[in-house]
Amino acid sequence: QTVVTQExxxxxxxxxxxxxxxxxxxxxxxxxxxxxxxxxxxGQAPRTLxxxxxxxxxxxxxxxxxxxxxxxxxxxxxxxQADDESDYYCVLYMGRGIWVFGxxxxxxxx
Amino acid sequence: EVQLVQSGAEVKKPGESLKISCKGxxxxxxxxxxxxxxxxxxxxxxxxxxxxxxxxxTRYSPSFQGQVTISADRSISTxxxxxxxxxxxxxxxxxxARRAGSTDYYFENWGQGTLVTVSS
Numbered sequence: 001q002t003v004v005t006q007e008x009x010x011x012x013x014x015x016x017x018x019x020x021x022x023x024x025x026x027x028x029x030x031x032x033x034x035x036x037x038x039x040x041x042x043g044q045a046p047r048t049l050x051x052x053x054x055x056x057x058x059x060x061x062x063x064x065x066x067x068x069x070x071x072x073x074x075x076x077x078x079x080x081q082a083d084d085e086s087d088y089y090c091v092l093y094m095g096r097g098i099w100v101f102g103x104x105x106x107x108x109x110x
Numbered sequence: 111e112v113q114l115v116q117s118g119a120e121v122k123k124p125g126e127s128l129k130i131s132c133k134g135x136x137x138x139x140x141x142x143x144x145x146x147x148x149x150x151x152x153x154x155x156x157x158x159x160x161x162x163x164x165x166x167x168t169r170y171s172p173s174f175q176g177q178v179t180i181s182a183d184r185s186i187s188t189x190x191x192x193x194x195x196x197x198x199x200x201x202x203x204x205x206x207a208r209r210a211g212s213t214d215y216y217f218e219n220w221g222q223g224t225l226v227t228v229s230s
Binding site: 047091098 | 147155160167171205210216217220221
């Protein structure tokens with residue numbers, strides 16, 4: 001069973017930059033997995049941030065960016081703000097109509 | 111405006127059956143895949159499966175195959191997630207999400223979620 005890995009938690013100072021990553025238990029993440037990223041605050045439905053590795057969804061501020069770093073997908077937040085404090089999930093497309101979520105990263109801004 | 115509106119919260123007993131719904135509007139319902147995502151209390155998101163309402167082609171995560179059934183009724187633009195015999199471990203928030211397009215590999219729109227509580 002493929003496991004998508006994310007850091008369980010991360011903290012960043014207001015105005016700082018943080019990079020969250022999304023890897024595979026076996027193998028490397030490439031653009032062929034069409035990595036996407038979602039933000040979720042408590043009690044809310046997820047919000048789509050980034051798709052196809054590095055395309056921002058409509059209305060998403062440009063302080064959010066996506067990339068491939070080494071063998072992982074990455075979400076970088078530049079100039080973090082207090083309301084960026086959320087859970088962040090990556091999703092990878094495994095082919096044959098199957099997707100797998102990562103375990104999520106709880107981001108604290110302090 | 112694309113909207114996915116899910117049915118309301120449910121409280122059920124173990125062993126009971128349940129069918130929750132997700133009604134799409136503002137787009138051609140038959141032309142976009144609809145997926146289901148589970149979030150157990152205090153836990154992360156888990157992809158369960160997906161259906162193409164146009165022809166009812168359905169795919170399941172191996173973790174959920176045989177545990178739930180995903181279906182759709184094109185006539186009323188509604189997708190469903192159902193259980194034949196609920197367990198306490200099915201207690202969770204369930205989200206439906208619309209895949210952006212058949213050549214896109216992400217979920218663009220989300221329902222508000224349906225909370226399912228299974229308790230004796």
